Amino acid sequence: MIQLTLAQLNYTVGDIQGNVALMVGAAQQARDGGAEMVIFTELALTGYYPGDLLDDPAFQQRTAAGLLALLQASREMPNLVWIIGAPINHDGPGRSMNNGLLALKDGEVVLRYAKQLLPSYNIFNERRHFEPGPDVAPVLRVGTTRVGFMVCEDGWNDSGSEYEVNPFRRMRDAAPDFVVLINASPSDIGKRELRHKVFSEASARHDLPLVYVNQVGGQDQIVFDGASFAVEPLNGIVFEARRFEQDVTTLRFDAGRFWMGNGDEPGQVKTEGLPTMAFYQAQIVLGLRDYARRCGFKQAVVGSSGGIDSALTLALAVAALGADNVAAVTMPSRYSSTGSVDDSVTLCRNLGIPLHTHPIADLVAVYAQQFETTYGEPLKGLPLENLQARIRGTVLMEHSNSFGHLLLTTGNKSEISVGYCTLYGDTNGGLGLIGDLYKTEVFALSRHVNEAAGRELIPQAIIDKEPSAELAPDQKDSDSLPPYPVLDEILKYVVEGERLAQGEYAQAKAFVKGLRAQPEGLALIERIQHMVARNEYKRRQAPPIIRVRARAFGAGRQMPIAAKHY
Known part of the structure; x- marks a missing residue:
C-alpha cells in the first residue's frame, strides 16, 4: 500500500x-x-x-x-x-x-x-x-x-x-x-x-x-x-x-x-466532459486570466463596435478579470449606425463596465484631406475603409499605453482565415480571445454566456443583427463573404481537416463534397482556399490567440507566406 x-x-x-x-x-x-x-x-x-x-x-x-x-x-x-x-x-x-x-x-x-x-x-x-x-x-x-x-x-x-x-x-x-x-x-x-x-x-x-x-x-x-x-x-x-x-x-x-x-x-467520473460552449468559456477565461497576470496586466480594454465579436470579447474579459478591470471604447464614424452605438451602451451597462466615446469622423477627414493634398486624388474605397480601422487601432493603443490596459483584439477564426481584418487596425493588441472560434461558434458562445448568467449580458439585438464592419454605406459582411454557416464548413475542411473531431470532420467533408458537385460551389471553395493562402502574412503579424481547437493559427500551423499554395 x-x-x-x-x-x-x-x-x-x-x-x-x-x-x-x-x-x-x-x-x-x-x-x-x-x-x-x-x-x-x-x-x-x-x-x-x-x-x-x-x-x-x-x-x-x-x-x-x-x-x-x-x-x-x-x-x-x-x-x-x-x-x-x-x-x-x-x-x-x-x-x-x-x-x-x-x-x-x-x-x-x-x-x-x-x-x-x-x-x-x-x-x-x-x-x-x-x-x-x-x-x-x-x-x-x-x-x-x-x-x-x-x-x-x-x-x-x-x-x-x-x-x-x-x-x-x-x-x-x-x-x-x-x-x-x-x-x-x-x-x-x-x-x-x-x-x-x-x-x-x-x-x-x-x-x-x-x-x-x-x-x-x-x-x-x-x-x-x-x-x-x-x-x-x-x-x-x-x-x-x-x-x-x-x-x-x-x-x-x-x-x-x-x-x-x-x-x-473515488466518486464516479463522468464519461462526457463539459459541453462545447462551456468548455470554450472556461478555456478562454483561464487563458486570459493567466496571460494578463503573467504579463503584468491587471486591466483590459476592448474596442466596442456594437457587434457580436467585441460584445463576446468584453463578456469573456469581465468573466476573467472582473468588471472593475475592463473598459470599452466606442469609436463611431460617419458610417456607424445609431443602433450600434446604442447597443454598445446597453452591453456595457449590462456588464457593469465603463464605455468611453471617442469619435473618429474628424480624424478620418483630416487624414483623407491630407492624402488628397499629397497625391492629388481622393481617398476612397478599400483604403478609406482600412483607414478607419487603423485610426481605431491607434486610438485603442493610445488608451493601452496611457492607462496600462491590455488591448484585446476581437477577430474570429472565420474572418482571420480569409483576411477579413485590417492589419495595424482591428488586429492591434496583445491577445485575441475568440480567434480560434468560427463565426457560427461566436454566436453560439454568446447565447451560452447569457444562458449561463441567467440574464441578458450580451443584448439580443447584438446577437440578432446582421454582421457588418460598418466601414462603408450599408455595408454587410455578406457583401464580401458567403454566409457564415457556409464559410465555416469550408474553412473547417480547409484549415483543420482531419484534425477535426470525427463527427465534425465527416460533416465538413460531406458539405464540401456537395459544393464541389456544382460549378459555383467548386468556384467558391477555390476562392476561399486562395483567400486563406494569401492572408498568411496577416496572421503572421497578428497577436497570439487562445487555442481551443486542435489546430489554431499560430505555432501549430506553419505555412510559408511567399509560396504558391494552389
Whole structure:
C-alpha cells in the first residue's frame, strides 16, 4: 500500500523560484496528509514550454539552482519521494539536454529518466532542444510498492503509429504495481475524452494501473486544463481531479486499486466532459486570466463596435478579470449606425463596465484631406475603409499605453482565415480571445454566456443583427463573404481537416463534397482556399490567440507566406 499526492499546479515559464515555491507548498501538504510520494508534472521546474530559454546560460544556471533548492527541501521531508519534471544534462552526441523525470528523496536523486518520445508536430517542438532518452522502463521501489514512470508523449504511442518505440511494451515487461505519467498536455475541444480513451485502452491492454498527472493554467496561446486522473485495467477511469483549477489530491493504491486518501471509494467520473460552449468559456477565461497576470496586466480594454465579436470579447474579459478591470471604447464614424452605438451602451451597462466615446469622423477627414493634398486624388474605397480601422487601432493603443490596459483584439477564426481584418487596425493588441472560434461558434458562445448568467449580458439585438464592419454605406459582411454557416464548413475542411473531431470532420467533408458537385460551389471553395493562402502574412503579424481547437493559427500551423499554395 502507498499513499501518493497528485500535484496539479499552475506553473509560470521561467519563474524558477515561483515554481519551486509552488512545489514545496504542495509537498508539505502531501507530507502532512501522510503521503509517501508527491507527483509533479512535466518540466514543472521550468514551466512548459521554455523554448529557446533552454539555450540561455543564465536560465540554465537558475534551473540548476532551482533543482538544488528542491533537493534541500526534500532533505527536510526525508520520508517523502518527490517526482519532478525538469531539464537534465545529456552526455554524448546530440542535444545537451533531456526532458527529464527525477525522483528525489532525502536530498538525493534516487531515479533519473529521460523522455523517449519527443513530439515535433502541431504546437510541439521538443526535438529542437532535447535528445531522446534510451529505451528503458524506469521502476522505483517505494516501501513495498514498485512504481514505473513515463513522461507525457511516452504514453501516447501504444498504437505504434507515430514512433518505432512503444515505451508501454518495455513497461509491461518491467511489471510495476502501477505507472505514473507526468504530463504537460495542452487542452483543446475533445482532448480530455481522448486522453481517457487512449490511457484506458493502454491500461487494459498491458494490465497496468496508471496515474496521469497534468499541469493547469494558461501559457501564451495554449491552456492546460489539469483534469489529472487515475485509471485501472478493469474499471477504466476511477478518479479525476478538477478541471481548469489547481488541485492537490492524495490517493491510496492498495491491492491493485486506487482509493481516496482516507480509504473511501473515488466518486464516479463522468464519461462526457463539459459541453462545447462551456468548455470554450472556461478555456478562454483561464487563458486570459493567466496571460494578463503573467504579463503584468491587471486591466483590459476592448474596442466596442456594437457587434457580436467585441460584445463576446468584453463578456469573456469581465468573466476573467472582473468588471472593475475592463473598459470599452466606442469609436463611431460617419458610417456607424445609431443602433450600434446604442447597443454598445446597453452591453456595457449590462456588464457593469465603463464605455468611453471617442469619435473618429474628424480624424478620418483630416487624414483623407491630407492624402488628397499629397497625391492629388481622393481617398476612397478599400483604403478609406482600412483607414478607419487603423485610426481605431491607434486610438485603442493610445488608451493601452496611457492607462496600462491590455488591448484585446476581437477577430474570429472565420474572418482571420480569409483576411477579413485590417492589419495595424482591428488586429492591434496583445491577445485575441475568440480567434480560434468560427463565426457560427461566436454566436453560439454568446447565447451560452447569457444562458449561463441567467440574464441578458450580451443584448439580443447584438446577437440578432446582421454582421457588418460598418466601414462603408450599408455595408454587410455578406457583401464580401458567403454566409457564415457556409464559410465555416469550408474553412473547417480547409484549415483543420482531419484534425477535426470525427463527427465534425465527416460533416465538413460531406458539405464540401456537395459544393464541389456544382460549378459555383467548386468556384467558391477555390476562392476561399486562395483567400486563406494569401492572408498568411496577416496572421503572421497578428497577436497570439487562445487555442481551443486542435489546430489554431499560430505555432501549430506553419505555412510559408511567399509560396504558391494552389
